[in-house]
Amino acid sequence: MNLEEIEVALGRTRSKVEGWGMSTHSESVVRFPESVEDLKELFAAARKDGISVAFRGTGCSYGDASLNDRSLLIDLTRFNKIKSLDPATGVLVAESGVTLEQNWRQSVTQGYWPPVVSGTMYPTLGGLLSMNVHGKNNWKHGTIGEHVQSFRMLTIDGEELSCSPEENGEIFHAAIGGFGMLGCFTEVTLKLKKIYSGNIEVTAVGIRNLGHMIAWMDQHREDFDYLVGWIDCFTAGKSLGRGELHAARYVKEGADPDPKGTMRLSYQDLPSHIMGVFPKAWMWRFMKPIVNDFGMRALNAVKYHSSCRKQTRGAGHLQAHAAFNFLLDYVPDWKKAYLPGGLIQYQSFVPAEKARETHGHLIQLCHRSNLIPYLGVYKRHKPDPFLLTHAVDGFSFAMDFKVTAQNRGQLWDLCHRMDEVVLEAGGRFYFAKDATLESENAHRIWPAEDLQKFARLKQDLDPQALLQTNLSRRLFPEFQTQPSLVASEEG
Template sequence: MNTPVLSTAHLERTDGWGQVAKALNYVYRPTSVAGIQRVLKLAHESGRSVGLRGGGISYGDASLNAENILLDLSRMTRILDWNPETGVIDVEAGVTMRDLWRYIVGDGWWPSVVPGTMFGTIGGSLAMNVHGKNHWQSGTLGDYTLEFDAVLPTGELITCDPEETPDLFYSIISGFGMFAIITRAKLQMKRIFSGRLKTTSRSADNLHELLTLMDTHKDASDYMVGWVDCFAKGDKLGRGQVDTSNALSEGADPQALQTLRLAFQDVSDTIAGIIPKSILWRAAQLVTNNFGIYWANVAKFWAGKLQHGNQNLNSYAAANFMLDYVPHWKKAYLPGGLLQHQCFLPYETSETAIRSMLALCQQRGYPSYLGVIKRHPADDNFLMAYSLDGFSLAMDFRVTKRNKNALLQLMHDLDQLVVEAGGRFYLAKDAHLRPDAYAASLGDTRMKKMLALKQQYDPQNVLQTNLSRRLLLDHLTTV
């Protein structure tokens, strides 16, 4: 029998969100479980692997599968059931965080966990087990998943929940699309009594103050995020701002009926009703360089200092998805794109390691253009865990033709500092990690369990991506 050749009509170039990783893949967009099963059959017959893609919002190569099949689930967008009494929602995997919150907010509910952008899908968000600015006290999206359906590489449709099928439940969630294709999930939302959050901003003169502020306020806050001026040096190293937010209790918002409406949540798409925000990235591109960002950071720091202790009321959407309201902001990093380095550090080593990383970037002439610090809880039960009881640091770097190699070297040197500090990495943000650094950070027990489960559920290694080949290929061929 002849091996079928995939139609070039399906050949498409796709990018990772950071616009650095790119691939030509055969893209299929099924709308049903039967459609997914047909693609798996085609993969089998044509000897190709299958990579999965939801919103394609991961920064690097997690949702690319060069020269092979890319199964794009973004057309599976039905909301199957919603119970506004219990806050339980049943959705197909291609429903986005945006679809989700817009559907439920008017009934007084909000997703229990949302990442910093609303454009990821539920399937992709479970595959990475995303967290939000409430991670240290609320856990990950997986913690609010009651059950899900998934198609195994054999084509079999299964239902998973934490009690009946713990191995599959805790590995498909977090397993970055390596074990099965999530097609549906039942999730628990959280009650809210106002469409607004009360946010307090506090400025910090150095890293020690910033981390101390986060420690001091974490128990009394629902959400928390730190911004770091990655250009500040010497005794100002790590200076920045901490924003803590709290939900309003029942009855505390006299305008709750209005603030829970979509019209209130939606942020204006113009500045002062005149300038369309859709053109802002063009202006931002002019200042996305060391000189421009240095001064933008100085301005942000001093504005924060003047507002120290101020309280504001912001809509849930504005507070959680601030960057989404500057459309196409990532284009400011074109033509080379953007690399993010995000690491999770144990509490005891966080301050020293963050200090070393900020200083190293400055020494090399590449201070990060955006620095974000969050607080996280201890290791969780999900297989490919990235969290540690401590802090994470995320840094964005502009890639150019000239700096690409030097930046990559910097990323690897930062990875080394993270591994030495006992830290971990988050694959949703990664485009550069080497297999040894990843394996060292994940630890032997989890890596062995991952490989054993892969062998059990996907012995032919049907599910692959550029990222899995980059990080796991050596391990998988020895399974």
């Protein structure tokens, strides 16, 4: 069915929808179901007319993971009720459109924090599960999926499944990280982390180069709960990969003299004004004139030198959980400073023994192409039990690139050259960030038998292959022709 026919069939007009990085767009008929019954009706209409369906949370995936060009997009943000939070165990039961922000606002005053969070508080639980997100504590506390006790999922055939590691375990381990290809999460049961303070103890360390970053993270990983490195991608030679590292640990029981005070919402709230004067909502406009090579080179240098000064002063400090975890939310809409072309994030995950060489090589390729990432973020990871996991026992490097009409082709070429380096090192990529990977390379990430297992589950749960996104069509076109794929495997 074409978009015009879908508009008629579903009685709604099309909207323009974009990926979070604003460099990918699509036109879709968007529907906002409020109940499982509404969803069932939409699924029945899709089955009847063969309409492809994609799910969307708050659209915080950088690329095309929650787009479905010229077809139906189901926005789950009205599935936004927290059903219960057990104060004794910290078990949260919530609809899948509940955001991380809703979660921590409900739980922090009762002494619980989400066990794994992204760098922004706006994603939904459904989006977090679909991508199986990691936080700055990945090497220690795993991905979000490792804290999910169970979920309910509605298949496109209208069947409601209850899944946990024990019940429908295979589906549990494939749908988490399954980028919305197997069904719609409707309800999630998540075990939250007990905290004894609204603060976290943070240490900042100036980092001389990439080797120093990697060595520091590995030497200190037993001592901290969170590790995150910022990298100045403009420098080369001995300073290649220089930056700053933030290491943080939970405050122990009894150490905070006023836990009720620090766990108050007013204590956690990010400030609404910069220096108490300028409304933060204006800030991205002030950033816009410096979001270019010259301005960002200077900004990165200033940040590095100020972090070295802080380190010599031995700067360990207390910071509210929200302020530490959601630094990227300090300036609302900061991404708009990248308009009109938007940005992409290139995040690669590389085994520990290859990380220094591989990630160093990526920075050199950027320099050679004269396309320098304006932000670089480094994290430590560990493997997890999910079928299409992006994590490795190693390190990830996220690089934010400005996209312009002039550099787009060259930037995509650079990403393809970097893909080769990462894949040669046994590395992986992450659908939540990806905008540039090619199908052939996506198939090199996981063993063929894992992809076949996923394809078989998809065929069982979505026999008409209706669940699709722009990303799935770009990377796994075979998911649209399920029966023949499986038939040829069996043949």
